[in-house]
Amino acid sequence: MGSDLARATFTRMQDGTAEEYELIHAREEAYNRTLHLRVLDAVRALGAAEPDPGYAVSRLGHSLQSATRAERDGRSVDYVVAALIHDIGDALAPYSHGSYAAAVLRPFVAEELCWIVSHHPLFQMHYYGAQTGDDVNARETYRGHRWFDATVEFCERYDENCFDPGYDWLPLEHFAPAVQEVFSRVPTYR
Numbered sequence: 001m002g003s004d005l006a007r008a009t010f011t012r013m014q015d016g017t018a019e020e021y022e023l024i025h026a027r028e029e030a031y032n033r034t035l036h037l038r039v040l041d042a043v044r045a046l047g048a049a050e051p052d053p054g055y056a057v058s059r060l061g062h063s064l065q066s067a068t069r070a071e072r073d074g075r076s077v078d079y080v081v082a083a084l085i086h087d088i089g090d091a092l093a094p095y096s097h098g099s100y101a102a103a104v105l106r107p108f109v110a111e112e113l114c115w116i117v118s119h120h121p122l123f124q125m126h127y128y129g130a131q132t133g134d135d136v137n138a139r140e141t142y143r144g145h146r147w148f149d150a151t152v153e154f155c156e157r158y159d160e161n162c163f164d165p166g167y168d169w170l171p172l173e174h175f176a177p178a179v180q181e182v183f184s185r186v187p188t189y190r
Helices: 018-032 035-048 059-072 077-085 097-105 111-132 138-142 148-158 172-183
Strands: none
Touching: 035 059, 035 077, 035 172, 059 077, 059 148, 059 172, 077 097, 077 111, 077 172, 097 111, 111 138, 111 148, 138 148
8 A cells, every 4th residue: 555645734733634744654764774874973973072071082972992902802892883873972962971872872773772871871980089079989780780880880891991192993884783783672661
């Protein structure tokens, strides 16, 4: 049953017809097939963040270093992609960037990775809180959580140490197939 409609005409969702929703669904499916390209664009945009955050490397360099270290350690493709995109929320959600990135990942990877990405900002304070007046023990709120140690490990191996301008990280294009693999999966809704 094909549609000859160019676009839906309803002004309230409850008034839409089956034909209109068929059209919308087909267009959304086509758009969603390019999600991986928008994720790559979001990572790429970290290199153009204004203002410059003042770190020794750009946010893009930090993300590439994180993903490169994870890949070189033999982590799964899901883990590498999570490392790559863990800070994509910096521009639009600076106070909740972990949750933002986790929401992007959630339909495509295991909940453990989403929890790690969501909570990494709080866990990171352990490394810099003494210098900024933040609580270095904030992560202790979650001690005993089944993914506490995994989040500590993520921060230790793939986040707090990824500001080295001398590290030979891989380019974004290297990770494009992994990003496409993860974001081309049939999503789960949870």
